[in-house]
Amino acid sequence: MITKYLDILERLFLSMHLSEELAKDFAQGIGIISLLVVSFGLFFLVKWILKKYVGGLIRKTSFKYDDFFLGRKLERRLAFLVPVYMIKYLLYTVAPDLDSLNSFIMVVTRICEITTYTGIIISITDSISDVYNSFDVSKNKPMKGFMQVAKIISIMICILLVIGVLIHKDMSDIFIGLGTLSAVLMLVFKDPILGFVGGIQLTSNDMVRIGDWIVKGDADGNVIDIGLTTVKVQNWDNTISTIPTYSMITDPFINWRGMSEAGGRRISRSIIIDLDTVKFCTPEMLEKYRKFQLVKDYIDTKEKEIEKFNKQNNIDTSNLVNGRRQTNLGIFRAYLTAYIKQNPNLNHNLTMLVRQKDPTEFGVPMQIYCFSAKTDWLSYEAIQNDIFDHVYAVVNQFDLKVYQRPSSYSINMMSDK
16 A cells, blocks of 8 residues: 555656656655654544543543553553654655665654653653552652652663664663763762662651651751652741751651650640748648648648658657648649649640759749640640649749749839839
């Protein structure tokens, strides 16, 4: 059929009083143009069929994972193989005598074939990555870095094959030549190589996952992407920080995932008690404090224990300095301990304590150490603030005062008096 078509064209040009050689060349040139037009016409037809019918059939199936292979330009790249192979196998049949033109067209066709297969591999890789990311395991074991490495290797092989086609060299000869350029390649691809190694260590050691809250340098927020060369962190002010993947291995960083998994976020804050207000409790003070439900039982139990101790040791209790006595600071500490232990917003399975820290020139710090039952930022701050709102309001009831550096207003008020 092709031969008959060429004969018709050749006779047509002969009828126009062209020489036999020129008529044959013109006929084969028109044949090449016709082949290109038909080939690319079939490309658009096959692409339309794949997109409309094959794609529609895939969307209708109950198996959801095949849908991920749509939208990654896979159908277009598959359809492009049609003109590539039509030209490759029919070119010399259409134009057997145009050697120079045929050689050029075959080089271009071979390059198109190589790049098309590379594109198909990249599309399949991206689709597999989409399928994997649809599973929950992808959050714990991200594979984006490995997929990027696979695509880089595919692109590198594609470039080498294209170079081989252009210079008419075998792949083995090209690889031998690359051996002498290995140092240059190591320098050019240093970051991807280090990133690949770092990505493997991050993933295998489960050091960081997508969604983890990490702190590293100025980056403070949630991990949104783990790539081949960078880890992206969305900071709390919605800015994006990019961290080299390998630096996550070489430099320390804080991962707050353990806090989330433990179900409690630490509250560790102190108030500073003015030491001038710390005193032994008088009977009147104890009677006053007994009205506070959270420490009533503590005061009674402690009083019996102290009374027993003082009697056993024949201590003269007429002087406050002698023997053991309760202090307003000790009762306040017991009150705070009971208060946090009955607070439903705290995690009672984790450490809960109230302790005195080393005194400073400002007073004695009284630290509340516990864990909120909710770990999200808003709930955590609300729980912590509620606790210390109460602490600041109740401290005066125990005849204690929180230290506050005098302001100019306070000094002026004292001088007026």
